[in-house]
Amino acid sequence: MAEKNIPPEVVSRVAELREQLNYHNYRYYVLDDPMISDAEFDRRMAELTRLEEAYDLARPDSPTQRVGAQPLDKFETVLHRQPMLSLENAFSEAEVFAFDERLKRFLKTTDAFDYVLEPKMDGCAVELVYENGRLTTGSTRGDGFRGENVTQNLKTIHTIPLGLLTAGEPAPELLEVRGEVYMDLPEFKQYNAERLARGEPAFANPRNAAAGSLRQLDPKITAARPLKIYCYGVGEVRGRNFDTHWEVLQTLKQWGLRVNPLIERGRGVEAAIAYHQKLEHKRHDQHHGLPYEIDGMVIKVDPLALQERLGAKSRSPRWALAYKFAATQATTRILAIEVNVGRTGAVTPMAVMEPVEVGGVTVSRATLHNEDEVAKKDVRVGDTVLVQRAGDVIPEVVKVIVEERPPEAQPFQMPGNCPVCDTRLVRPIGEKVTRCPNPDCVASLTRGIQHFAGKSAMDIDGLGEKIVQQLVEVGLVKDVGDLYHLTEGDLIPLERFAAKSARNIVSAIEASREVPLWRLINALGIRYVGEATAQLLARHFPSLEQLMAADQEALLHVEGVGEQVEYSIREFFDNERNQALIKRLQDLGVRGLPPKPQAASSLGGKTFVFTGGLANISRDEAKAMVAARGGKVTSSVSAKTDYVVAGADPGSKLAKAEALGVEIMDEAKFRELLEGKT
Numbered sequence: 001m002a003e004k005n006i007p008p009e010v011v012s013r014v015a016e017l018r019e020q021l022n023y024h025n026y027r028y029y030v031l032d033d034p035m036i037s038d039a040e041f042d043r044r045m046a047e048l049t050r051l052e053e054a055y056d057l058a059r060p061d062s063p064t065q066r067v068g069a070q071p072l073d074k075f076e077t078v079l080h081r082q083p084m085l086s087l088e089n090a091f092s093e094a095e096v097f098a099f100d101e102r103l104k105r106f107l108k109t110t111d112a113f114d115y116v117l118e119p120k121m122d123g124c125a126v127e128l129v130y131e132n133g134r135l136t137t138g139s140t141r142g143d144g145f146r147g148e149n150v151t152q153n154l155k156t157i158h159t160i161p162l163g164l165l166t167a168g169e170p171a172p173e174l175l176e177v178r179g180e181v182y183m184d185l186p187e188f189k190q191y192n193a194e195r196l197a198r199g200e201p202a203f204a205n206p207r208n209a210a211a212g213s214l215r216q217l218d219p220k221i222t223a224a225r226p227l228k229i230y231c232y233g234v235g236e237v238r239g240r241n242f243d244t245h246w247e248v249l250q251t252l253k254q255w256g257l258r259v260n261p262l263i264e265r266g267r268g269v270e271a272a273i274a275y276h277q278k279l280e281h282k283r284h285d286q287h288h289g290l291p292y293e294i295d296g297m298v299i300k301v302d303p304l305a306l307q308e309r310l311g312a313k314s315r316s317p318r319w320a321l322a323y324k325f326a327a328t329q330a331t332t333r334i335l336a337i338e339v340n341v342g343r344t345g346a347v348t349p350m351a352v353m354e355p356v357e358v359g360g361v362t363v364s365r366a367t368l369h370n371e372d373e374v375a376k377k378d379v380r381v382g383d384t385v386l387v388q389r390a391g392d393v394i395p396e397v398v399k400v401i402v403e404e405r406p407p408e409a410q411p412f413q414m415p416g417n418c419p420v421c422d423t424r425l426v427r428p429i430g431e432k433v434t435r436c437p438n439p440d441c442v443a444s445l446t447r448g449i450q451h452f453a454g455k456s457a458m459d460i461d462g463l464g465e466k467i468v469q470q471l472v473e474v475g476l477v478k479d480v481g482d483l484y485h486l487t488e489g490d491l492i493p494l495e496r497f498a499a500k501s502a503r504n505i506v507s508a509i510e511a512s513r514e515v516p517l518w519r520l521i522n523a524l525g526i527r528y529v530g531e532a533t534a535q536l537l538a539r540h541f542p543s544l545e546q547l548m549a550a551d552q553e554a555l556l557h558v559e560g561v562g563e564q565v566e567y568s569i570r571e572f573f574d575n576e577r578n579q580a581l582i583k584r585l586q587d588l589g590v591r592g593l594p595p596k597p598q599a600a601s602s603l604g605g606k607t608f609v610f611t612g613g614l615a616n617i618s619r620d621e622a623k624a625m626v627a628a629r630g631g632k633v634t635s636s637v638s639a640k641t642d643y644v645v646a647g648a649d650p651g652s653k654l655a656k657a658e659a660l661g662v663e664i665m666d667e668a669k670f671r672e673l674l675e676g677k678t
């Protein structure tokens with residue numbers, strides 16, 4: 001049916017629905033802030049589909065057409081109007097300074113530049129062409145001059161608008177947007193797991209997964225892949241002028257395109273270096289890290305007039321630089337697989353490797369976690385392996401490069417006996433962890449004593465690993481009780497000891513005879529009872545005797561104590577050795593002081609909100625500490641919030657707290673508040 005025969009109310013309703021659906025798609029996928037329910041969205045989509053079918057009005061840029069195009073035989077080639085250049089790389093501060101100097105020399109200026117600082121997404125570069133606000137073509141970067149026409153695949157990505165949201169203002173005649181299509185890490189992992197379950201090979205990394213997904217001839221396959229986009233620039237633009245790159249990005253964002261919220265504008269090369277550090281920190285943050293992979297940052301001269309003057313070399317613009325992170329993965333060879341014995345007797349296999357640089361540090365050991373993990377990855381001595389490091393955590397073996405395995409390499413076998421005390425190892429059915437059951441094992445004893453002396457236990461200064469090891473090895477300390485018998489005279493003959501340090505340690509041990517009860521409970525090293533649980537218990541049972549006498553019901557009564565913890569506590573106190581040790585400690589004058597009376601509900605009724613990363617405790621632990629004092633933790637700031645605890649890189653909650661006049665404190669202040677009243 002020709003459009004002119006269609007009732008005008010249908011034409012206008014179709015236009016209205018398309019506009020609404022594009023807008024609500026944007027609210028949902030780009031802003032992550034939907035305004036209407038999914039059901040309502042579906043209802044309007046169904047109405048539009050019905051009208052388009054009835055009046056033959058479907059057009060490729062209609063929201064009904066995101067998925068549904070027919071599979072292609074091959075991709076057409078698209079010529080980029082302006083080449084999609086690549087970036088020059090830098091790996092050190094010195095190279096970044098050199099870049100900045102070069103620009104100054106080129107432009108004959110000594111003024112600091114304004115730079116736009118962006119994360120460098122590790123995905124697949126694409127170009128989106130909008131003509132009069134409508135998405136007409138989408139392509140891969142290809143060789144920079146010509147790419148593949150993957151329009152129908154790109155349209156399946158919900159964070160790509162089919163029409164620009166220029167809100168009344170006319171859309172530019174032509175807008176070429178450049179961005180990176182990527183996959184978030186959790187989705188990537190899930191997707192790989194599904195592939196493996198179907199017997200398909202896993203993708204090596206999210207970048208390959210994104211690139212592979214975009215190059216599917218059948219858009220239905222692409223549609224099922226969890227792809228997203230961040231836009232970082234423009235190619236040719238007609239019908240709109242910009243002065244700065246920052247303005248370009250802000251405008252793209254306004255028009256409904258997704259721009260990375262971490263972009264910043266800063267003055268001078270120092271700002272760029274600081275941003276790099278911040279980003280690297282963020283990337284490695286275990287709790288608030290980025291959900292996607294980045295391989296560095298991009299530094300771009302902000303004023304477009306300067307970009308123009310600087311121009312480009314053959315493959316990369318002079319006005320931009322990629323400042324990369326040191327690789328966090330590397331390959332090396334396994335020299336040996338050792339097993340370590342921990343405080344609880346847990347036996348952990350460790351790979352000893354040829355030293356290799358990973359993420360800026362040299363590593364020679366990586367954890368293999370447990371027996372099953374070694375078996376699953378089939379790591380063998382002699383294997384070439386991929387290792388990775390994330391932040392400050394112990395490096396781990398990602399996988400074996402099986403093709404490079406020497407023919408004589410033998411599968412790993414967990415030793416039958418403890419490598420330290422030769423006791424037969426045990427692995428209870430259903431548990432992953434193998435243990436040395438010998439309570440006198442030097443290895444577990446050493447770690448147990450270190451734990452006992454630790455900061456959040458008895459807090460005995462100066463008892464580091466080497467010293468404890470020595471004390472255990474020479475037989476001066478056979479359990480933690482022996483610590484309280486040590487004299488200066490015992491210590492001075494040992495290696496590493498001067499009279500002064502011996503005196504300091506003895507008086508630190510002396511001072512630890514009286515500690516808050518929770519520290520003593522934590523120091524005992526009961527499995528599953530850490531600092532936070534110890535605090536909960538100390539609030540409930542004002543003496544160690546009362547805790548020891550508590551039955552199952554009484555323990556389960558403590559909020560935050562579940563069956564596993566309850567069982568482990570009773571098992572610990574039922575053990576005769578432990579009973580004897582506690583008796584001995586008590587005879588030696590070791591006491592756990594009950595919390596001061598007001599402590600029970602020192603934070604009674606107070607509401608806390610956490611934002612940003614805490615340096616010394618986990619978010620979960622901090623929450624437990626608040627709960628232990630009768631306080632409450634909520635996730636969003638309101639007028640009812642009493643305190644906001646702000647860690648590193650706090651989010652918008654901080655601004656909100658400031659606006660509402662809520663008391664804000666840092667981690668140290670928070671600890672004071674807790675400690676002061678315990």
Ligand code: IVH
Pocket residue numbers: 084085086087118119120121122123124125141180232233298317320322
């Ligand atoms: S700007 C002319 N910005 O890095 C400037 N590129 O090595 C060209 N990339 O092909 C690119 N994040 O795929 C730019 N914020 C960002 C980026 C970024 C990732 C990729 C892009 C490009 C490659 C160049």
